[in-house]
Amino acid sequence: MRDIVPTGTTYRPGTTRTDCGADASDVGGTTRLESGLTIANLPFQPPGLARCVISFEVTVDDDARPGDRIRNIANIASTDQAAFNTNTAETQILGPELGTPLKSVRNPAGGTYQPGQIVEYTIEVVNDGQTNASGITVTDRLPAGLTYSFANPAPSNVDGATGTVTWTDVAVEGRDVTSLLIFAQINELPGGTLVTNQAEITADFLGAPRLTDDPDTPAPLDGTTFVVVNGEDFTTSTKTVSVDGDGAIVPGALLNWEISLINTGNRNGVVSLTDPIPAVSPGSCVLRGIAPGLAAECSADGRLTITGTVPPDQTRTVSFSTVLADVVDGTELRNIAYLARDDQEDLSIAANVLVVARGGLLAGTWTSEDVDGAPLGSEDELALTLILENVGGANAQQIAVALPLDENLEFVSAGDGGQLQGNRIVWSGLGDLAAGETLTLSMTLRTRPDRAVGTAIALTAQLSGANIPSTV
Template identity: 25%
Template sequence: SDPTTGPETDEDGDGSGDDDDEDNVDIPVEQVYDLELSKAVTSAGPYQQGSTVEYTLTITNDGSLNAAGIEVTDTPQEGLTFVSSDADGVAVTEVSPTVYTIAALAQGETQTIVLTYTIDATFQGTSLNNAAEITEDDGDDVDSDPTTGPETDEDGDGSGDDDDEDNVDIPVEQVYDLELSKAVTSAGPYQQGSTVEYTLTITNDGSLNAAGIEVTDTPQEGLTFVSSDADGVAVTEVSPTVYTIAALAQGETQTIVLTYTIDATFQGTSLNNAAEITEDDGDDVDSDPTTGPETDEDGDGSGDDDDEDNVDIPVEQVYDLELSKAVTSAGPYTQGSTVEYTLTITNDGSLNAAGIEVTDTPQEGLTFVSSDADGVAVTEVSPTVYTIAALAQGETQTIVLTYTIDATFQGTSLNNAAEITEDDGDDVDSDPTTGPETDEDGDGSGDDDDEDNVDIPVE
């Protein structure tokens, strides 16, 4: 050996430079290639349709070996729309909104990528998932494999969620909210026989689409159904009072127009028509289709919740009784003659009448003989007073009174007056408490239609 030479020189001629004045040993150095990815939501909720969501991906080199050629793939659930990305270093390249490359990541270094999404305005779910994974690198990762996904347990811990992949869920607040309003869309005034048009407007005020909606209309007795008309093909008339709407997307409105007539014999002064959503496929935030207006569903202190509505219309009614008197016997008339008078009481109004009293006032010189009425409703209280128990709208009652002219009568004419002196209503153009001296209907004459009188000549 030669201390002046090294192992590159064969000093002892044995063909090897490793002579006995020198020696060397190798030690193995363990190295680890280990990349880790974590994902976190770094924006503040709550989240609903249209909200912005920020996710931060953190890629860390947990190994001892430097890494390069790293590819990260983000996989947002449908319902998330990409807005922007931002990285804290120059080593990141956005290949596409969901794919990013990191040129190099030395041992112990970390790289973050911030991704911003919005939740679609029509998203219908209650949660959204967003996953991310390292899908390519330049090493042999100790506990993960970029070529497999979360369905594969790469590190043998019994879970497919390995440290090169991560996913997060966010809750999405949704509202199921149907509203019904009802309006009278025809022009009054209204009376018996009038046509009334109601428009029901059903609106989806919520964020969730709705289906299987049933609407029930409840007209007061006195309204008779004529027809229905809807502005969309989604409406089915199950019956004149029940309608179904197959589907109503968030923000959409469906109208149903219902036409009724007021019954010809209706006696009230107003009519109510109510409508309600009586079935749907969701859990409405402020109403319940299984309860009616007697229940306060939204806690506002009123039973009139937004899935139900009702409207009143005034109905004009007229109370109007008329009395006419005619001589229905043949003259000429002299002392001792018989005279027949016919009183005709007619209900010219729209309201039924009852408790009618008729008073006959013959001039002195006429002596009562008999009375005859054409209906059982008339009672003779006295020879000059008669009551009619009931007289429906449009009906007529006659009372025939027979008198004789006194044998000693000295005049040349005789008058006989009659008047309605009592009834159960507020007559539009007469007053049973006043006589012919009062102009009740404002026509300039005291002879109003609840009173009449006739003269006969006496020879």
């Protein structure tokens, strides 16, 4: 039997073995298989002796590359048959499988990112493969506006002129992560400046260089970004309005307003705010609460002004109330307060929208069920329910409902005082329905005989009342 040691490997001396007593000692420092290992005779019986297993070991050479294949074929010759080759034994060199490198940023001091503070970047070299990876180079050129302070572990090189930090021969074990930390100081930058940074990963076993991804954002392979805070920042300020006591949004209702001026900046925020309040009954604007450091006035026509200062990382609130003027049903109450800012457009602070609903307004929904539970057919009874809801802002008065019958239906019965009048079921004298309340009407109808499969049936109720629009 002959077997040449595969290309790309080196024989491990003394590792050739047999289980049939054949001489497997090395010859000339290599396996006897190279020159021919003689097994002698193999009987065909008993089965336990009719075989001979030969094994040897090799070491993969250092210059083997991930993806290279190692192939091996043995040749067997005997006096009883022609020489032949065995099947090909083949394996592939596994290599490291680097995943997407990650880079995150945080402020060790907590809070916002401000000039003079130190930021901490964490670069993660991720090995998703089973084999260790080495010879990796990580390069990070810090963006303008940052000054390198130190790193951990110590980098191989720091170019102060370009702000480039480099680690060479970075290693990461299989199924593991190696973390590299950079600490840099934020220079004096205007508030709102976006500082974005990506590191680059290279290695001989990689194709193209790989850029880091920010794990805190859903976008793939994006740079790691933070926003510099330097000065006042009122962009998270809010305004709300609600009806006193959760009442109806109708003329004469008392509306409670609240403006929260939130300064997330690192400097005192100067406040100069104007707020034209909509649909105000003359002289009804009343200030109810003014936080320290602020002054507020509300004119008779509902124009609010606020001045003062809000310290950094603080919130100051002004609350007031107005009485809703006599406006038409369906009016949308939209309101925006305007906060003046130096060298920027005014900041708009919008309140939630209210819709005036001064009268009753009915909405209806249907439910239906075949009485016998089977698919609806001819001469089947159908139980129907109509649920009315007053979605308006006041009582719906003297409600009445009329339901014309589809030509494919005939009347059986009606609950809740419903009566058949001609070809209509009529409910009259239903009284009033308060805002937000519901009313349920029930009836039973029967399909007429000899209706074809697929016959469509439509029902449309007509709703009316003393102070509601007629609807269907």
